[in-house]
Amino acid sequence: MPLGTTGRDDTLQVVRVALDDPGTSVILIAGEAGVGKSHLLGLVGAEPGLVVVDDLHRYDDHARAAALTAAREPGQTLVATVRTEAGRFPEEIAAFGYDPGVVVVVVEPFTGAEMEAFVGELLGGAVDARLSAEVCRRSGGIALFAAQLVNEARSRGVIERSASGWFLTAPLMVPVGLRQQLAVRLDGLSAAGVAAAELLAGSDALTVEAAERSGHAPGLDALSAAGVARWDQDVLRFVHPLYAEVVWEPLSPLRRRAVLREQLALEAGSAAPDPVRLAVLGLGAGEPADPGSLLVAARLANAAGNAESACRLAEAALAAGTGDQVAAAAGLLAGAQAELGLLDAATDTLLGALARTEPGPAAIVLAVTLHEVRLWGRFDQPGAAAALHAEARRYPDGAPFVTEAFAIAEADGLAYAGRAGDAVRLLDSVPAAELPPPLASMLATSRAHATTLLGRTAEAITIATGAHEQLVELLESSVPGSRSKHLVIASHALREHGRIPEAIEYAERAHALALADGIVVGRAWAALNVAAGLLQAGDLEAAATWAQRSLVAATSAGMVDCERLALGALCVCDGSRGREPDADLVERLRTLPDGVGFLLHQLPIGLAWAAYARGARATALDLLRAGQDRAAADDAVSSESWIIHERLRMGDPTRLDDRLGELATGAPLARARHLLAAGLADADAELLRSAGDAFAALGARLFAAEAYATAARAAAGRPAAALRRRAAAEAARVGSPVTPLLRGIAADPLSPRERLIAEAAAAGESNAQIATRLTLSLRTVENHLARAYAKLGIESRAQLDGSLDVRSD
Missing domain, CATH: 3.40.50.300 (P-loop containing nucleotide triphosphate hydrolases)
Incomplete structure (x- = not known):
């Protein structure tokens, strides 16, 4: 194609x-x-x-x-x-x-972003980031290999298309033709070269020290000489990752075990053996399983973000373990399963383990993990809370940390369900000073989440970006996914406060970690937060890309609440650019199951922009007003502030500055919104200009452009011209979208003749030279320049050069 x-x-x-x-x-x-x-x-x-x-x-x-x-x-x-x-x-x-x-x-191999676009064009639709990343990794970024991998995967049904895009359902396979093409390079190897290739295929890479101890040095040198492997400083790898699969695939189970035992011996004899690698190699080599060692390795793998290895190791520990080992292995396995998007399997694992585990610390961890899975993966807050209460009844009054652990988890669920005030009140009842580090980390994460929703963003940021980050690593080994969730909640707090570039950076970090680790749930929520940050920045094109990434991942994992928010973000992106969203997309947004409805107060924003884009402005404003009433009733301060801002952006004539003033709890973003509302209410150009300055300082370019545009309409003469120019300049930085407040503002203020003369003057021509070249009188040139200065909001020829760069053709 x-x-x-x-x-x-x-x-x-x-x-x-x-x-x-x-x-x-x-x-x-x-x-x-x-x-x-x-x-x-x-x-x-x-x-x-x-x-x-x-x-x-x-x-x-x-x-x-x-x-x-x-x-x-x-x-x-x-x-x-x-x-x-x-x-x-x-x-x-x-x-x-x-x-x-x-x-x-x-021509370099494709980067990850280029591969995502390439695979999307091959398949004719959006692709999940995990699919494109896996194609990129397996193909080494080579377009030809990538195309063959994708076509083979499609023909064998290991990729599927959901309502949102393509996603991976099973490991990619090397096509027969590509396997034969690569095998040609291996055919001429000596027996020593073949043995060395097998060793390298099972390990992915060998250090110089390991190569020397392996006894395969001549064969490894032969691989390098044949152009099959390449030294990257002191590490030997195949020149292409698919070579490892071509070498490994035809080996018999006995030969694979023998090779893995060689690698196990090499790892055990290294100066600093890797416990995770030792455990994984031991499983592959058929060595006797020690559940204690497997659990240690599984925790290390999980803390390092290697969910797939953690899942494999925990499953082996569960099969071989007894007593408390069963509960510990089940908790790790279920957490890893959930992060990989295997939410039903994770629920079954936890329920089965809880039924077999006596009350105590191990059972508490299982119950908390089950709560996390049901809440953030399956949006079942009532079911999650019921499981906690059922577990709590198994403990006597005064049992250490039982009440505290369950209260923290339940508070997280209350915040998720939009009851942030109730969540904070429950967290206030927990004696934070007496908690062990993992519970202290859970408490801080829950509090940061709830206080963000209440608009107390400065407090949330202090928690989420301070020493708490060090505690997350302790929690990660027992409650998988904590690291990614922490970064997402920190991003949310930063965004609502107005520290928009930092918010985007935090969310991108979370997405990169989740993508590298194969984590579906974390990837969906992280991509959504990148999209939300870019929406605040005004980069609608990039925001739509990230919202689509979130949507594909969420749909593939059945994460209805995340899917709803991603669909809403896409509607905002389209509507804000004057485009009517796809009708099927809007219908999906309307008809998704209710679930708990995480951030459900924000649902009207997407539906309102969809209505506005099809010309139903009154319907759009009614949706926003009703949504604001619901947010106010639930004390959802951050959501209400955003909804009011969208009412202002759609030209709602209602005076809204008083309510925004009540909601402005010290966050710079809230203050900027209040300035905008006050300026619109009083048609005060100076207040509106201040709002534009405030938004621009936060990196919210589109909002700044809109504020300057409204200020220009409230002003007159040169100040109005200068504000129009600033509005057009800020809008141009984010693609000059045609939002309601920007309509007409980016049109060229100069007539064709005024622009021609102004550009000649900016290029250094004198008035006399311009008059002679254009066959005009000197007075005419002077008059045109005077009008151009007034329209551009400048005073002299010296200012022309920086004033002529923004116009709409």
């Missing part, structure tokens, strides 16, 4: 710039096999004067010389692809680089 320029726009632009340079005689499009050099060459197209050659390195000396001679003819340019090996040119091509007329354009 045609792939357009996906992932290669920048590289193609470099080629085209080189083509426009008359000094260029040869353009070499260079890169490793399969990166898409030939595809890029095809995009260059056939033009007069171009000599196009694919795989120049395959030509003989005479043919290459003829091509180079032709390129040196006047008006001729040779554009050719050349395959490199480990970044090096073939010997017969290297000499080309010394010619001053030669431009080398290197």
Whole structure:
């Protein structure tokens, strides 16, 4: 299928710039096999004067010389692809680089973002980040290999399409054709080389020290010499990750165990053995399972964010363990299952383990973990609370930390369900000073979450970004997913306070961790928070991309509450850009099951923008007013403040500054909203300008542009012109969306003749020179410039240069 320029726009632009340079005689499009050099060459197209050659390195000396001679003819340019090996040119091509007329354009393997776009175009729809990341990892970013992996996965049904996009349901398989293609490079290896390849295939990488101790040094050198493996400083890896699979797949179970035992011995003999790696290798090699060691390794794997290894190790410990080991293994296994999106399996694991575990600390951890799974994964707050109460009845009054642990977990559930005030009151009853570190971390995370919802964002930030981060690592080993959840809650607090760039950075960190660890639940919530931060920043295009990522992940895992919020964010993105959202998307948003409805107060915002975009402004404002009433009744301060802001952005004529003043609890974002409301209510240009300044200082470019635009309408003369220019400049930074408050503001204030004369003056021409060139009187030129100064809000010719860069054609 045609792939357009996906992932290669920048590289193609470099080629085209080189083509426009008359000094260029040869353009070499260079890169490793399969990166898409030939595809890029095809995009260059056939033009007069171009000599196009694919795989120049395959030509003989005479043919290459003829091509180079032709390129040196006047008006001729040779554009050719050349395959490199480990970044090096073939010997017969290297000499080309010394010619001053030669431009080398290197085609690199796809980055993660480029691969996401590439796979999306291959499949014709949005893709889950885990799918694109796995294709990128397995293909090494090579476009050809990626396309083969995707096509094979689609034909075998290991990727599926949900209502939101494509997601992975089983491991990717190496296509037969690609396997044979790679096997050709392995066919000529000696017996020593084959044995070394098998060892490397089972370990992914070998250090120099391990290679020396392995007894396979000659074979490993042979792999390097054959171009199959490559030394990266002191670490040897296959040149492509798929080689490991091609080598490993045909091995018999007995041979695999033998290889894994070799690796186990190497790891055990290293200076600092890795307990997780030892445990994983031991399982693969069929060594006797020690549940205690497996549990230690599972906790370490979980703390390191390796959910898949934690799941495997905990499952083995559960099968071999007894007594408290069963509960500990079940808690770890269920936590890892939940983070991988296996929510039903996690629930079953926990319920089964609770039934077999006597009351005590182990059972408390199981109950708290079950609460987390039911709450954040299955949006079942009543069921989660019921499980806690049922477990609490098994303990006598005064049992240490039982009441505290369950109160903290239940408070988290209350905040999730929109009852943040009740959550804080419950948390206030917990004696924080007496808690062990894991419970102290849970308490702090829950309090940060609840106080954010109540608008007490400064307090929430102090908790979420302070020493509490150190406690999260202690909690992570017993309650999986704590790290990702902490980062997401910190992002939420920072965003609602107005520290927007930091909020986006926290959420991106959470997403990167979740993606690297294969965690579905954390990835969905993190992507949603990146989208929310970008919405506040006004970058609607990027916000829509992240909301779509959240939506695909949430839909694949059945996370209805997260799915609802992602759909709402997409509606806001479309509506704010003057686009009517897809009707199916809006219908899904309306008809999703209620669930608990995490941040349900924000649902009307998405529906309102969808209504506004189809021209139903009155309906949109009614939705927002009703949503605000519900948020106010539930004391959802952050949500109510946002809803009021959206009413202002849609031009609601109601005076709203008094209510925003009551909600402004010290957060800079809330203060900026209050200034906007007060300025609109009184048509006060100075207040509106101050609101624009406040939003701009927070990095909320779109909101700043809207505030300046309304200030310009309230002002007159030069101040109005200056404010219009600031509005247009801020809007241009986020793509100049056509929001209700920005309509008409970005139009060029100058007439064509005024702009022509102003641009000539800015370029340094005198009034007399302009008059002579345009056949005008000097007085006419002066009058046009005077009108241009007034419209632009400036005083002199010296200010022209920075005032002419924003206009709408």
